[in-house]
Amino acid sequence: MKPQLFITKSYLPPKEExxxxxxxxxxxxxxxxxxxxxxxFQELLKGYSNSKYxxxxxxxxxxxxxxxxxxELQGEIITTPFSHFASSGSLVWEGCKPVYADIxxxxxxxxxxxxxxxxxxKTVGILxxxxxxxxxxxxxxxxxxxxxxxxxxxxxxxxxxSTYKNxxxxxxxxxxxxxxxxxxxxxxxxxxxxxTSGKTINExxxxxxxxxxxxxxxxxxxxxxxxxxxxxxxxxxxxxxxHFEANKSILKENFEHYHLLLNVSNRISFxxxxxxxxxxxxxxxxxxxxxxxxxxxxxxxxxxxxxxxxYPSLESIFNNHKQSCLISKSxxxxxxxxxxxxxVNKDDINNVxxxxxxxx
Numbered sequence: 001m002k003p004q005l006f007i008t009k010s011y012l013p014p015k016e017e018x019x020x021x022x023x024x025x026x027x028x029x030x031x032x033x034x035x036x037x038x039x040x041f042q043e044l045l046k047g048y049s050n051s052k053y054x055x056x057x058x059x060x061x062x063x064x065x066x067x068x069x070x071x072e073l074q075g076e077i078i079t080t081p082f083s084h085f086a087s088s089g090s091l092v093w094e095g096c097k098p099v100y101a102d103i104x105x106x107x108x109x110x111x112x113x114x115x116x117x118x119x120x121x122k123t124v125g126i127l128x129x130x131x132x133x134x135x136x137x138x139x140x141x142x143x144x145x146x147x148x149x150x151x152x153x154x155x156x157x158x159x160x161x162s163t164y165k166n167x168x169x170x171x172x173x174x175x176x177x178x179x180x181x182x183x184x185x186x187x188x189x190x191x192x193x194x195x196t197s198g199k200t201i202n203e204x205x206x207x208x209x210x211x212x213x214x215x216x217x218x219x220x221x222x223x224x225x226x227x228x229x230x231x232x233x234x235x236x237x238x239x240x241x242x243h244f245e246a247n248k249s250i251l252k253e254n255f256e257h258y259h260l261l262l263n264v265s266n267r268i269s270f271x272x273x274x275x276x277x278x279x280x281x282x283x284x285x286x287x288x289x290x291x292x293x294x295x296x297x298x299x300x301x302x303x304x305x306x307x308x309x310x311y312p313s314l315e316s317i318f319n320n321h322k323q324s325c326l327i328s329k330s331x332x333x334x335x336x337x338x339x340x341x342x343x344v345n346k347d348d349i350n351n352v353x354x355x356x357x358x359x360x
Contacts, residue, residue, distance in 0.1 A: 002302065002303045003303065004303045004304075004305065005303065005304045005305065005339045005344070005348055005352070006305045006339060007305065007306055007307040007309070007337050007338070007339055007340075008183050008280065008339070008340060008341045009341040009342075009343045009344075010182040010183060010187065010341075011185075011187070011240065011243070011247060011341065011342055013236075013239035013240070013242070013243055017239055017242075018235060018236065018239060021037060021235040021238060021239070022232070022235060024036060024037065025037070025231050025232070025235075030231060031230060031231050031232070032228055032229075032230045032231060033228060034228070035231045035234075036231075037231045037234040037235050037238065038056060038229055038231060038234045040234070040238055041056060041188075041229075041234040041235075041237040041238050041241075042054055042055075042056055044237075044238060044241045045193060045237075045241070047241075048160065048161050048168060048170075048241075049168045049170040049171060049195055050167070050168060050171050051168075051170050051171055051176070051195040051196060051197050052196070052197040052198075052199070052202070053195070053196050053197065053198075053199075053201075053202035054193050054194070054195050055193060055194045055202065055205050055206060055209065056180075056188070056191060056192075056193045056229040056233075056234065056237070057191065057192050057193060057194060057209055057227045057228070057229055058190065058191060058192070058226075058227045058228065058229055058230075058233075059179075059181070059190050059191060059192055059227075060086060060157050060177055060178075060179035060180075060181060060192035061086045061089065061090055062192075062225070062227045063177045063179075063192040063193070063194050063227070064086065064087070064090035064127075064153070064155065064177050065090045065093055065094055066194065066205050066208045066209055066225075066227060067153050067175040067177060067194055067205070068090060068091065068094040068096060068125075068153065069094055069204075069208055070175065070201050070204040070205045070208060071125065071151045071153070071174060071175065071201065073094070073096060073124045073125045073151060074095060074096065074124065075096060075097070075122045075123065075124035075125075076096070076097045076098075076099045076120065076122040076123045076124065077091050077096045077097070077098060077099065077123070077124060077125045077126065077127050078099045078100075078101050078110075078115050078118045078119065078123060078125070078126050078127070079091065079098050079099070079100065079101070079110070079126070079127040079128070079129075080100070080101065080103055080109070080110040080127075080128060080129050080131070080314075080328070081100040081102070081103070081313045081314040081315040081316075081323075081325045081328040081329075081332075082103045082108060082110075082129075082131060082310055082313060082314070082325075082328040082331060082332060083129045083131065083155065083310055083314060084157070084310060085314070085317070086157075087127060087129055087155050087314070088314050088317075088318045091127060092318065096124075096125075097122075098127075098314075098318050098319070099118050099123070099323070100118075100314065100315040100318075100319065100323045100325050100328075101114035101115045101117070101118045101325075102114045102325040102326065102327045102328055103131075103325070103327050103328045103331065104137075104327075105327050105331065106271070106272035107131075107134055107136075107137075107271065107272050107273075107274050108131045108132070108134065108271050108283070108331060109128070109129065109130065109131050109134060109135075109136045109137065109274075110126075110128045110129065110136060110141075111137075112137050112140035112141050112143075112144055115141065115144050116144055119144075119148050119150075123148065123150055124150055124151065125150050125151040125152065125153060126141060126144070126145060126150060126151070126152045126153070127153045127154075127155060128141055128152065128153075128154055128155070128173075129154075129155040129156075129157070130154060130155070130156050130158060130159040130162060130169055131158070131271075132158050132271060132277070132280075132281040132283055132337075133156075133158040133159040133160075133161075133162045133277040133278050133279075133280065133281065134159075134162070134271060134273055134274055134275070134277055135159070135162055135163070135164035135169050135274050135275035135277075136154070136169075136274075137274070138154075138164055138169070138172040138173070141172075141173075142172065142173075145173075151174045152172070152173035152174050153173060153174065153175050153176070153177070154169065154170070154172060154173040154175070154176040154177070155176075155177055156169055156170055156176045156177060156178045156195075157177065157178065157179035157181075157184070157192075158179070158184070158278075158280065158281065159178065159277070159278070160178050160180075160184065160185055160186045160244075160278060161185070161186075161244065161248065161276075161277075161278045162275060162276060162277050162278060163275050163276045164274065164275040165275070169275070170195040171195075171197070174196065174198060174201065175194055175195065175196045175198075175201060175205075176194070176195040176196070177192055177193070177194055177195075178192060178193050178195065179191075179192045180192055180193065180233075180237060180240075184280065185240075185244065185247060185248065185251065185278045185280045186237065186240040186241060186244060187236065187237070187240055188229065188233035188234060188236050188237040188240070189232075189233055189236050190233065191229055191233050191237065207221060207224060208223075208224050208225065208227070209224070209225065209226075209227035209228060210224060210226070210227075210228060211224040211225070211226060212224030247342045248278055248279060250342045251278065251279040251280055251340060251341075251342065252279040254279070254282070254340050254344055254346075254349060255279040255282055255340065257346055257349050258282050258284075258338060258340075258349055258352075258353065261349070261350070261353035261357075262284065262353055262356065262357070264357070265356075265357060265360055267286065267287040267291060267360050268284055268285065268286060268287070268356075268360070269284075269285045270283070270284065270285065271283050271285075279340075280340060280341075281309070281337050281340065282337060282338040282339075282340045283309070283335055283336070283337050283338075284335065284336050284337075284338055284356075285331060285334050285335050286334045286335070286336070287334070288334065289333040289334050291334075291360065292308075292333070292334050292335070292336060294359060295336065295355075295356055295359060295360070296308070296336060298355055298356075298359045299352065299355055299356075302351075302355055304339060304351075304352055304355070305339070306336040306337055306338050306339065307336065307337045308332075308335065308336060309335070309336075309337040310332055310335075311332045311333065311335070312329075312332055312333075313325055313328040313329040313331075313332040314328075315328070315329075316329070338352055339352065
């Protein structure tokens with residue numbers, strides 16, 4: 001039986017490095033509430049963004065909810081149908097209505113022209129996603145935002161380290177969310193961070209994430225939640241950043257090797273990159289959904305498990321097909337993300353690509 005190969009495999013640093021950091025927790029008995037490791041991790045994050053404020057939090061879904069509430073958004077928010085359920089789910093959780101704008105068929109990101117078409121008097125914001133870490137058309141989205149005086153949240157869950165014209169993607173919009181889930185290139189086992197350059201927004205997020213209290217533990221509002229990152233999570237984050245550049249280099253080599261081998265087929269296409277990414281995801285778009293289904297079955301029969309990431313198109317779930325996003329629907333039915341991690345080697349990739357090309 002061949003070893004199983006999944007879409008990703010969570011990176012774990014050398015055990016002794018993690019235990020060394022954990023020894024600090026045993027020394028000072030501070031497990032949470034912005035301890036030494038939290039502050040160290042927060043400082044390291046600043047090396048990958050010029051945002052004025054970065055707030056590490058417990059996970060990405062809650063981080064998005066806090067961003068929506070901190071911006072005081074109530075109403076319709078235009079978003080992409082081609083994303084994880086958490087993007088739209090966070091809007092619904094906060095009492096907002098997701099309105100879907102279709103995607104660009106090449107970048108797979110939300111299309112600014114489609115955003116413009118969806119704006120009404122009820123529109124209060126835009127939630128755009130840097131899909132697979134690929135930067136959105138941030139310049140055009142900013143123009144739409146300014147023209148209609150609406151806020152922008154970027155779901156940058158996949159986009160740690162991604163840049164657009166030499167600027168980190170977390171510098172755009174009113175708030176950005178980066179996920180540190182265990183499957184991401186930087187992870188804290190579970191976690192996320194919100195990035196903003198707005199002082200008032202930063203203060204609101206911090207209060208919302210700690211029961212409505214300020215830094216002096218004084219109640220300032222009667223609503224809030226507990227979204228703080230623990231010291232154990234921050235310790236893993238510190239080491240993820242330590243090994244980020246080396247890991248990114250491996251992922252990029254894998255990414256490019258996949259493209260080199262699969263580019264011989266005209267029945268496969270790839271996402272068009274609009275900036276520098278971290279190369280964790282290797283999305284492949286097949287000519288038809290039947291071909292995608294066939295390749296998925298072939299790979300799985302060989303103990304290789306790609307993922308239909310993202311499927312289905314979200315307008316079919318959250319709006320019950322009341323909106324039509326034909327490009328997103330088509331892409332979602334034809335896309336697979338292939339296995340990639342620092343533990344995947346060229347022999348693995350050669351085998352995956354051979355199985356695809358032999359059955360295409």
